[in-house]
Amino acid sequence: MVRVEFLGPIQKAPLELEITNLSELAIVLQKDSEMSEWLKNCAVAVNDTLVSSLYVDLKDGDRVSLLPPVCGG
């Protein structure tokens, strides 16, 4: 199982998914209409490391985080 967490202002409970890479996660989330705007502007981290492409394999126990636009200070 891969745990998917939605950080900051995204009001969505974590998901537990049987997926093996980020492309599969993209397909799952693109079917979710409440996520469509967030998918355009969220960064993605796997086990707390930011990634820049969907070509990332996932294994059991991995954690994916979605980070919406930021504004500290």
Next chain:
Amino acid sequence: MLYLYNGALEVTAILKEWYEQEAGSNYGAYIPFVGTVRNEDGIEGLSFDIYEPILESWFKEWQERAKARGAVIKMAHSRGDVMLHESSYIAAVFSPKRRVALEFIDEFVEDFKASAPIWKYDLKGGKRIYALERSTAIKGSGILGEKS
């Protein structure tokens, strides 16, 4: 060093603490930046969420960059609510000479605004409203929206 606090920052205490930490370190320059919540657009204050694991790794990279230039970087930020005229953010650079610190604080604060995993909300009419228009998408955002 990275310091996170619940609520507003105690500015004078933090600046004094940092000053005292480095008083004997032979730095010629101490350049702090203090961010204060301004009264604008009818807000009562701001509120912040922080994702600490990635904030810590982001800050660690900046500590390494500071070290490479003979400097030290320190940062404090609030979690939760911070009301008008209170401070939510302090960053400071210590360096042997002023030029490095002046340049470094500018680079650091710019990247902080663009990359640090912190989310800002306006406190208005008893609501907590995400400040999307003032926020910046982290570099590399949007990959999950790509059609495969």
